[in-house]
Structure formats: structure tokens, C-alpha cells
Amino acid sequence: MIVARNIGLWFLSVLLAVGLFSWVFAGFHWGAVAVSDFRITMKFALPVACLYLPIVIMQRDAEKRRILIIAGSGIVIGPAFILLLALIAALRGQPNVIKGDPLGFGLEACLIFAFTVGSLTTILYITALELVHRLTRRLKFPRSQHN
Numbered sequence: 001m002i003v004a005r006n007i008g009l010w011f012l013s014v015l016l017a018v019g020l021f022s023w024v025f026a027g028f029h030w031g032a033v034a035v036s037d038f039r040i041t042m043k044f045a046l047p048v049a050c051l052y053l054p055i056v057i058m059q060r061d062a063e064k065r066r067i068l069i070i071a072g073s074g075i076v077i078g079p080a081f082i083l084l085l086a087l088i089a090a091l092r093g094q095p096n097v098i099k100g101d102p103l104g105f106g107l108e109a110c111l112i113f114a115f116t117v118g119s120l121t122t123i124l125y126i127t128a129l130e131l132v133h134r135l136t137r138r139l140k141f142p143r144s145q146h147n
Contacts, residue, residue, distance in 0.1 A: 003057050009128045010056045014049045017121035048081045074122030078114035
């Protein structure tokens, strides 16, 4: 049950982070541009979110040093994935992909975007874990029993 909850929280965090990123990137306007940005960003963020699932499954809560594992890996996995894609493209003889040919952005910009979305997703996920942990603890131990 805890694993399913964490997976759900993780994917909701990814959707919210990508939505917020797309909205800001589109100039705080919802419309065709934001929807297009959302689709493009999700094409990269969803595979990364799936790569992150083992950490989501293994770390049941955000207490003590576990929060450092969740935060560190959540922030690093996006840029690492972009670098891996760029390396694969370079090895396949497609150096224009590294220069940002299909997206219109350079590799540096794509790394910054991945870092931003990964950081936002991780912050939202850790916040959700903390909130759920506090709420479930309150339900198990009402205030009248603490006094």
C-alpha cells in the first residue's frame, strides 16, 4: 500500500512539475504554446520518472538520511539522462542533436531545463511525503492521547 501511494505521489509530482514548468516557460499563459511545451517536456520527464521508480519504491518516507538520497538522486537523474541521450546521439554520428538541432536549444539549456524540472519534482515529492507522513501519524495518534 505504501509503495503504491509513493508511486502515485511521484507521478503526480512529475505532472505538476512539468505543468508548472510549461506554464512558466510559455510566459504564464495557458494555450497552444503551453500545451506544446507540456507534451515535449513530458516526452523527456516520463522516462526519467520511470527510471527513478526503484528509488521511490525503496525509500518509504522522507526521514533522516533518506531525504538526502531522494533529493540528491531526484535532482541529478534528469541532467544525467539528457547527457546519456547526447552521448548516444554522438556515438551514433548525430552531433547536431548535441547542439540542440531538433529542439532549437543547446545542450546546456536542456541540462538546465532537466535540472529545473527534476528539482521541482523532487521538492514536490518530498513535500507530499512529509505531508502524508504527518497526516497519517495524526490519524494514528490523535491529540487527546498525546497529552
